[in-house]
Amino acid sequence: MPEFLEIINDWNGFSSIREARRPENYEQRLKETIDLLTNAKGLPRHRREYLLREAMTTSDFPLLFGDVIDRSVLASYKAVEPAWRPFAKKKNNKDFRPASIFAITGGDEHLDPVNEKNEYPESNRNEARYQLTVVKKGRKFNISWESLINDDIGALNDTAERFAKAALRTEARDITGLYAQNLGLHANGFLYENGVNAGVLPLTIGNLEISCAAMRALVDGNNEPILNRPKYLVVPPALEWTARAILTSASKIQIDPAGGIPYPMTNVIAQSGLQLIVDDYLPIINPANPNSWYLFADPSEIAALGYGYLTGHETPEVCMKASDKVSLSGAPMSPFTGDFDSDNIQYRVRIVFGGCRLDWRATYANFVA
DSSP, X not given: OOOHHHHOOSGGGOOBGXXXXXXXXXXXXXXXXXXXXXXXXXXXXXXXXXXXXXXXXXXXXXXXXXXXXXXXXXXXXXXXXOTTGGGSEEOOBSSSSOEEEEEEEOSOSOOOOOOTTOOOOOOOOEEEEEEEOOEEEEEEEEEEHHHHHHTTTGGGTTHHHHHHHHHHHHHHHHHHHHHTTOBSOGGGTOSBOBTTTEEOOOSOHHHHHHHHHHHHTOBOTTSOBOSOOEEEEEEOGGGHHHHHHHHHOSEEEEXXXXXXXXXXXXXXXXXXXXXXXXXXXXXXXXXXXXXXEEEEEOTTTSOSEEEEEBTTOOSOEXXXXXXXXXXXXXXXXXXXXXXXXXXXEEEEEEEEEEEXXXXXXXXXXXXXX
């Protein structure tokens, strides 16, 4: 079997577990490793500790152990559906260079009359170009050799979950940052502009109706209506229960303008099909406006935000660093013995992700202090 040093051949001794060459009967051996790590057979402590230490001296155990963590990270990552994904559009990049996303409008406006023997008019096409760039992000994690021995590898039990959570948080923070604090002139590339697709109304049934109508009133460059019906209502945690009450209440209270007497009316906004999304990063990204709320169209029709991964790297990747130690005979040592200087055992998680702003007409915001 290949020595682990042959497998770990990337930058500074790191390489993705998924890129490593698999030995024979790999899946069977992986199952045996998982059984040993989880003590599926209920072995006594001293027996299990002996088998673990014995396994750590073999050349293929680091690959198997790393794969266990990598698959656990993938499972934890896929088990959570990020709140932001429904209102953003996905497009992967083949490399780290900016990739263009084109939005072409025009040619679908109403048809004008054509007089006898006159030429048909040309259609006007407008092309908007957006750029999506993916960025490599990651973090190293190390554990001392002493901790590994003393804790019987229990110190690594939550490593996969922490790596997955770090990746999810990174993506969520990046996407929220694209829309939570982006008020300015459209001509300068901002997503929101006061009086066009942004206001300052607090979240109420009436103000939600006003904002939905304002978003639906936005038109394309040829003054034609577009498919930007609001589908998602995005709020911070502070407005979650207010939003739920609005979207589930069967009636609302209306004041008679003549007599000032309140009377109930049907809450039609609850029948609009709006879906509630709570973004936990909104008060962190935009602390100056903690009660802001947002509307987004269906990204399959018209998208305000885009995101993507490096092709072939759509999920977090975990790798382990090879030990820089060698025995007196010159043979490489297991990564579980740690590095030469400190006996530290190192892991690394990496994601390659990016986001961008697309069509401003696919969203409407109210910035409320």
